[in-house]
Amino acid sequence: MKSKRIWFVLSFVLLLTLLMSACQPAATPTQAPQPTQPPAEPQPTQPPAEPQPTQPPAEPEEFIFGMLLVGPYNDRGWSQAHYDAGLYVEEKVPGAKLIYIDKVNPADRPGTTPEQLAEDLLSKGAKLIIFNSDDMKDGAINFARAHPDVPVIHASGDTSWKEGVNYIEFPKFGNTMGRMEYGKMIAGCAAALTTKTGQIGYLGPLINDETRRLTASAYLGAKYCYEKYAGKNPADLKFKVTWIGFWFNIPGFTADPTQVADDFLNSGYDVVISGIDTTEALVQASKARAAGKEVWAIPYDYEGACAEAPEVCLGVPYFNWGPAYLRAVEQVKAGTFQSYFEWLGPDWTDINNHDTSAVGFVFGDALSADAKANVEKFIAELAGGLNLFVGPLNYQDGTPFLAEGEVATDLQVWYLPQLLEGMEGQSVPSE
Amino acid sequence: MMKTSSRWSGIGFQTLAVLLALAFTTVVMLISGADPIQVYQNIISGALGSPTKIADILVAWTPLLLATAGLLLTFTAGLWNIGIEGQITLGAIFTTWALRLLQPTDLPPTLIMTIGFVAGALGGMIWAALVGLLKIYGNVNEIFGGLGLNFVATALTIWLIFGPWKRPGVGSMSGTEPFPLELWLPTLSGFRLSPLALAMGIIAIAIVYILLRGTYFGLRLKAVGRNGRAAFLMGIPTTRYMLMAFLLCGLMAGLAGATQVLAVYHRLIPSISSGYGFLGMMVAMLVNYQALWAAPVALFFAALNIGSIQLPIVLKLDSSLSGVLQGSLVLFVLLMDGVRRRLTRNQ
Numbered sequence: 001m002k003s004k005r006i007w008f009v010l011s012f013v014l015l016l017t018l019l020m021s022a023c024q025p026a027a028t029p030t031q032a033p034q035p036t037q038p039p040a041e042p043q044p045t046q047p048p049a050e051p052q053p054t055q056p057p058a059e060p061e062e063f064i065f066g067m068l069l070v071g072p073y074n075d076r077g078w079s080q081a082h083y084d085a086g087l088y089v090e091e092k093v094p095g096a097k098l099i100y101i102d103k104v105n106p107a108d109r110p111g112t113t114p115e116q117l118a119e120d121l122l123s124k125g126a127k128l129i130i131f132n133s134d135d136m137k138d139g140a141i142n143f144a145r146a147h148p149d150v151p152v153i154h155a156s157g158d159t160s161w162k163e164g165v166n167y168i169e170f171p172k173f174g175n176t177m178g179r180m181e182y183g184k185m186i187a188g189c190a191a192a193l194t195t196k197t198g199q200i201g202y203l204g205p206l207i208n209d210e211t212r213r214l215t216a217s218a219y220l221g222a223k224y225c226y227e228k229y230a231g232k233n234p235a236d237l238k239f240k241v242t243w244i245g246f247w248f249n250i251p252g253f254t255a256d257p258t259q260v261a262d263d264f265l266n267s268g269y270d271v272v273i274s275g276i277d278t279t280e281a282l283v284q285a286s287k288a289r290a291a292g293k294e295v296w297a298i299p300y301d302y303e304g305a306c307a308e309a310p311e312v313c314l315g316v317p318y319f320n321w322g323p324a325y326l327r328a329v330e331q332v333k334a335g336t337f338q339s340y341f342e343w344l345g346p347d348w349t350d351i352n353n354h355d356t357s358a359v360g361f362v363f364g365d366a367l368s369a370d371a372k373a374n375v376e377k378f379i380a381e382l383a384g385g386l387n388l389f390v391g392p393l394n395y396q397d398g399t400p401f402l403a404e405g406e407v408a409t410d411l412q413v414w415y416l417p418q419l420l421e422g423m424e425g426q427s428v429p430s431e
Numbered sequence: 432m433m434k435t436s437s438r439w440s441g442i443g444f445q446t447l448a449v450l451l452a453l454a455f456t457t458v459v460m461l462i463s464g465a466d467p468i469q470v471y472q473n474i475i476s477g478a479l480g481s482p483t484k485i486a487d488i489l490v491a492w493t494p495l496l497l498a499t500a501g502l503l504l505t506f507t508a509g510l511w512n513i514g515i516e517g518q519i520t521l522g523a524i525f526t527t528w529a530l531r532l533l534q535p536t537d538l539p540p541t542l543i544m545t546i547g548f549v550a551g552a553l554g555g556m557i558w559a560a561l562v563g564l565l566k567i568y569g570n571v572n573e574i575f576g577g578l579g580l581n582f583v584a585t586a587l588t589i590w591l592i593f594g595p596w597k598r599p600g601v602g603s604m605s606g607t608e609p610f611p612l613e614l615w616l617p618t619l620s621g622f623r624l625s626p627l628a629l630a631m632g633i634i635a636i637a638i639v640y641i642l643l644r645g646t647y648f649g650l651r652l653k654a655v656g657r658n659g660r661a662a663f664l665m666g667i668p669t670t671r672y673m674l675m676a677f678l679l680c681g682l683m684a685g686l687a688g689a690t691q692v693l694a695v696y697h698r699l700i701p702s703i704s705s706g707y708g709f710l711g712m713m714v715a716m717l718v719n720y721q722a723l724w725a726a727p728v729a730l731f732f733a734a735l736n737i738g739s740i741q742l743p744i745v746l747k748l749d750s751s752l753s754g755v756l757q758g759s760l761v762l763f764v765l766l767m768d769g770v771r772r773r774l775t776r777n778q
Contacts, residue, residue, distance in 0.1 A: 066744075099744050099745075100743075100744070101740070101743050101744055102743065105605075106605075106606075106700045106701065106702045106705075107701065107702050109740075109750065110702050110704075110705035110706045111491055111705035111706065111707070111736060112740065113623075113695065113696065116487060116623065116740075117740060119483060120477070120740050120741060120744060121744065123480060123481060123483075123484075124741075124744055124745065135603070135605045138609050138698075146621075206601070206602055206603030206604065206605070207600075207601060207602030207603065208600065208601045208602070208603060209600065243602060245593065245602065245603065245604045246603060246604045246605070250604070250701075252585065253585075253589060253604050253701045253702075254604060417600065426602065428597065428600060428601065428602040429600065
């Protein structure tokens with residue numbers, strides 16, 4: 001009898017909860033959505049309303065564009081750089097509106113495919129779909145097959161590169177990528193001018209053409225500066241890459257980047273360059289610094305990445321996708337969007353110009369003044385036409401890549417089949 | 432056997448459970464600062480808003496049905512086949528294996544895909560048989576055996592993707608090289624839905640319904656599940672029945688894995704099972720192991736999964752909210768069942 005009463009009371013209380021929660025939303029319908037908005041929601045859709053104060057400002061026509069982000073929109077890395085570019089477009093194009101789905105990868109969204117998620121964006125009115133990751137290559141192609149009339153951009157892909165090895169003809173399929181090779185060379189230079197042990201670790205994501213050429217670029221930059229500005233023998237420089245298997249940590253599926261970074265820092269590698277989408281290298285370097293180790297790190301992808309641990313950050317090579325997406329959105333609006341492949345270099349007059357430069361490099365607080373001066377010289381050399389993909393260069397296994405004085409073509413750089421001689425770590429040769 | 436009054440109270444408690452689950456999910460939404468009405472609206476429009484979405488629900492329904500159908504057999508035999516995730520994965524691995532072997536041959540694609548399905552079924556059965564044998568002869572509880580084999584299956588997938596089956600020049604967990612278009616299971620034009628796969632799911636649940644409802648086998652399986660010792664004393668070979676339940680479940684799980692490869696992803700990816708095994712367990716528990724209700728509830732769960740994709744786009748909410756609803760439904764239904772039992776016993 002007694003327990004019956006207890007259950008009765010319990011059920012009653014639960015019922016009450018139900019009623020209360022059922023009533024609440026109706027009472028405050030306007031308030032609830034507010035905190036869910038991302039903090040940086042842009043408002044400048046209306047230009048400063050001066051010209052004709054008598055007329056109400058004309059509503060700009062709404063233009064929705066969609067983005068699929070491989071990681072969280074606020075990952076302080078690859079995905080956030082894309083997200084911010086979306087906000088940049090919203091700011092520049094009146095009426096433009098970004099919608100996105102983040103964490104688009106099989107581990108975070110089991111049972112879905114990128115093309116399916118892209119259709120969700122389409123059904124919400126998107127007129128342009130941006131696939132932001134190498135990992136979505138098949139998804140982007142499948143989507144374009146099913147919707148040839150919908151403008152698509154696959155960032156970092158090569159599907160629309162006529163000379164490339166994966167060319168597929170689509171009417172409205174854009175590929176855009178920054179020449180991050182320069183950013184990585186600068187990063188490598190900063191690392192080489194800072195390391196005291198002469199050992200640089202590279203926290204690598206997965207292995208493919210893109211990551212091989214970027215890792216190789218960091219090595220070339222490091223080697224060059226180690227010799228030219230530090231006056232040391234480049235043969236003494238140790239450069240090792242450890243790959244985790246994906247663009248970021250997926251517990252159970254990838255190697256743990258925290259662990260990999262720690263392994264570097266605990267075994268004499270005093271600078272860790274990150275090649276992954278997230279900031280583990282920086283975070284672990286910061287912890288090691290707090291424990292008394294003299295170590296540094298160089299994050300990747302996102303302009304603001306150093307902010308997480310400025311005391312160990314030498315700087316960050318980053319992507320500035322905004323101008324490329326702005327152009328695409330304007331073309332779609334004008335009805336002139338057609339397939340293209342672009343591989344955009346920095347604006348050498350100011351690599352950090354948000355309106356013109358596709359890649360940039362921000363110096364970090366931890367870079368010494370001496371080193372900084374030399375890195376600046378190095379940047380000036382690059383701006384002046386210095387090319388590090390020039391022979392003699394050998395592949396990692398000792399076979400020749402470029403003969404004396406031979407300059408690598410874009411195709412040779414893009415599809416770099418192996419790491420280079422002098423680099424330690426897995427290559428997974430493609431040939 | 433059941434008196435009308437207790438049946439009514441049963442329905443009453445079930446309804447209460449559903450309401451409580453909704454209330455709980457609503458509270459979760461309110462805590463995360465979302466407007467529940469908007470959330471429910473978006474889930475519904477996201478699931479039923481267009482023919483493509485409805486087709487996508489059926490795409491998700493197919494492996495879920497297969498998994499649930501298999502699980503109904505093991506549950507009936509009193510077995511917690513938590514290893515189903517691994518069985519789906521092994522099915523996918525075997526299918527991929529068969530396709531990779533036969534792809535360069537001149538065999539017609541239809542035959543290759545058929546062999547792919549058979550291989551998938553075989554893979555699932557092997558993995559399930561391991562759980563069964565470990566239980567029967569090794570005295571390893573099927574929950575632990577299954578859990579362990581799930582991990583092994585994942586590790587095997589990762590090893591294959593990074594090792595022997597890696598894409599040329601690539602070392603990434605994103606998956607193996609996609610199969611050519613002719614090895615994709617044909618779909619309804621304009622949709623991702625493969626009618627063949629769907630039919631397979633429906634046939635599977637129908638077979639399980641008939642097996643459990645109208646056959647001697649089903650009756651004996653129930654006896655084994657209710658009271659294994661009594662069944663044994665009555666002359667039912669309990670171990671053989673348990674093993675049969677595992678094998679049949681593994682077969683269906685393997686087919687689910689094969690569908691994931693042939694009709695959805697067209698390659699092997701690390702999380703190829705997509706959690707349909709665990710979701711199937713929730714469905715089976717929710718319907719109190721009744722095959723009749725499994726199909727609609729699985730459909731509802733699939734619809735929740737597809738509908739919730741809209742949440743991050745419009746409301747910046749995580750899609751896993753649908754999982755909260757699914758989980759809390761199961762919890763509250765089980766809880767209310769317990770409450771009802773307690774009350775009726777006390778009376």
